[in-house]
Amino acid sequence: MADEEKNTKLQLHHLRPAPGSKQPKRRVGRGEAGRRGKTAGRGTKGLKARSKLRIGFEGGQMPLTRRLPKLRGFKNPNKEYFALVNIEALDVFSKDSTVTPDELRARGMVKKRGRVKVLGQGNLDKALTVHAHAFSQSAISKIEAAGGTVHVIER
Numbered sequence: 357m358a359d360e361e362k363n364t365k366l367q368l369h370h371l372r373p374a375p376g377s378k379q380p381k382r383r384v385g386r387g388e389a390g391r392r393g394k395t396a397g398r399g400t401k402g403l404k405a406r407s408k409l410r411i412g413f414e415g416g417q418m419p420l421t422r423r424l425p426k427l428r429g430f431k432n433p434n435k436e437y438f439a440l441v442n443i444e445a446l447d448v449f450s451k452d453s454t455v456t457p458d459e460l461r462a463r464g465m466v467k468k469r470g471r472v473k474v475l476g477q478g479n480l481d482k483a484l485t486v487h488a489h490a491f492s493q494s495a496i497s498k499i500e501a502a503g504g505t506v507h508v509i510e511r
Contacts, residue, residue, distance in 0.1 A: 439468040443495050444478020446486065454485045457509070471511075480504070 385396035398405040403413075412419045439457075445465055449455055460466040474486060476494025483503035489511070491499075496506050 436471065437468070438471050438473035438490060439466040440473055440475055441465055441488075442475050442477040443480045443498055446474075446480060446484060447478075447482070449482070449484055451482045452484070454487065456487045457489070474499075 382392070384392040385394070387393045395405065403409060412421055414420070441460060446455055448463070449459075457466065457472040460472060466472055471489035473490040474488045474492070474495045476492045476496075476498050480498050480502045484499065485505050485507065486499055487507045487509055489509050491506055491508065499506055
C-alpha cells in the first residue's frame with residue numbers, strides 16, 4: 357500500500373504545460389529563402405528597423421514623461437493638521453465656562469476629529485477657561501486680557 361501511494365503522488369518533474377500553451381519562438385533573419393529573412397519583418401530603414409528605440413518612445417506621441425507635470429516640492433507625511441477655531445466663535449459660551457474640544461465638537465464648531473488650535477481673529481469679552489491642543493500668540497493674549505485662562509492639552 358505504501359508503494360502505491362508513492363507512485364500516485366504528484367511530483368515536480370511530473371508537471372507539464374497545458375497542450376498548445378507553449379509555441380516555439382519564431383526565428384527571424386535567418387536567410388532570404390524564408391518568409392522573415394533579410395529585414396526580419398521590420399520593414400525598410402527608419403528608427404523602428406534599427407536595433408532599439410529609446411526608452412519612453414511612444415511612436416511620436418507626446419511621451420508620458422512629458423505629459424505629466426514636473427514634481428514641485430513634496431508632501432510631508434508627518435504634517436500635523438489642526439481643526440481651527442477663532443476666538444470670536446467662542447463668544448457663544450457663557451461667562452466663566454470651560455471650553456474643551458469635545459464641547460466644540462458637540463456644538464458643531466469643529467467638524468474634524470483630531471487636535472484643535474485656537475486662533476486670535478476677532479475679540480473676546482468674557483472670561484473663559486479654554487482647553488485646546490495649540491494656541492496662537494494673539495489668541496493667548498486676548499483670552500488672558502478678557503480674564504480667562506489657557507490650558508494646552510498634551511498629546
